[in-house]
Amino acid sequence: MAVPTRRAVLRAGVCVAVAGAVPMALAGPASALSAGLPSGLHRRVFLPLVGSPFLFTDGAHSYRAVLTAVRSPGRQAGNDRYFSMLFASTATIREGQYRVRHGRLRPFHLYIGPVGAKPGWYEAIVNS
Secondary structure (H helix, E strand, C coil): CCCCCHHHHHHCCCCCCCCCCCCCCCECCECCCCCCCCCCCCHHHHHHHCCCEEEEECCCCEEEEEEEEEECCHHHCCCCCEEEEEEECCCCCCCEEEEEEECCEEEEEEEEEECCCCCCEEEEEEEC
16 A cells, blocks of 8 residues: 655645634634634635744644745635645744644644745645
C-alpha cells in the first residue's frame, strides 16, 4: 500500500480537525452566531484577518504566525468553505494539528504543514 505524501493529505482535506470548538468572529460583546455571522471555518471570516498574528499551540509548545493570505483554489473560487490559509513564522513549526487562537476568534483546531522551498511558510487547507 502506497503511503500518501504530505501534500496529498493536505489537499484531500484531512488537514482540518475541528474538535468541539468552532471559530467565530466576534462582533462587539455578542458572539458571531448571535450576530448572524457564519459558524465554522469560512473564508469570509479569515479574509479580514490577513496580516494579523495567530497563536498555534500543540500542548507543549506555542508558536506565533502571521496570516499572509487566504486563497480559493481554481474551480472552488466561489466556495466559502474550501480555501487555504498561508502563514509566515520565524519559528520552525512542525507539521501537525494545533489549537489556534486569535483575538477576534474563538479557539479552534487546524492541521498545518510547511509549504514551499523556503522555511517559515505554512499552509492549512480548509474543506468543511
